[in-house]
Amino acid sequence: MFTATDYSDIPKEKYGQLSKQLDALLSGESNRYANLSNASALLNQFFDRINWVGFYLMDGEDELVLGPFQGLPACIRIPLGKGVCGTSAKNRETILVPDVNQFPGHIACDAASRSEIVVPLIKDGEMIGVLDIDSPEYDRFTEDDQEGLEQFVEVLVKHI
Template structure:
């Protein structure tokens, strides 16, 4: 049974607690869609001031397809190299966007989104997809979020 947790005020400790909680939540479950669904629900509970959190998964060699998420309906397919998610996937690097209107080629799935962070999911050198989190606030995410989410994703990919 899942119980909501009170997290530390210190960013590194806060993300360490979240990552441990995620690892425990997914431990022993082999189904990747169940694990990605619970991961998106946990992240939605963890973050304030966001309007979308979820996953896009690699489908074939050059396209991402919508996976488990929390939020309004979203774009279903994103070509690699297009938008924030496709660019993060193609380059295999985290992208932190303070203002999505300033990102060339941004795909507006939800017009309320103003900032975004996308972290690639890489396991054994293979791209699996991306974690995408959107906020209706400008400049919502920072380097603490980037570092914390990159560590969280390392644990997550063990379970998918």
């Protein structure tokens, strides 16, 4: 089994460049879905060893619904507090999961997923959704990935 330290190949400074690229890409466009679509495409190009990247957006007060993504078809609705995405949204915090099989209540949308990171999208105090990235490898995501993706999301929410 691999661990993140075996192949941590994304230096911290690359995340700064990624966030600047996102800001330039989305500048001048106000459509939320267009911007989320381009953000998921940009992340899909940036990362290797992932099998899904995209967004779940709040639908009402207690449910997430599938938004723009790159990857295989996915679960459409996730109740708040359920699975990694629903828990991240409910608690308003990033969740890094080295082994999804060890996460209580994990929702297996893609049986190939082994690790996951979910970052909440909060704008002006309002929970608007989550960024979800899955990998077919255990321990794929690191604390540097978490920090970098939180920075990415900060830029993103200014454009949605």
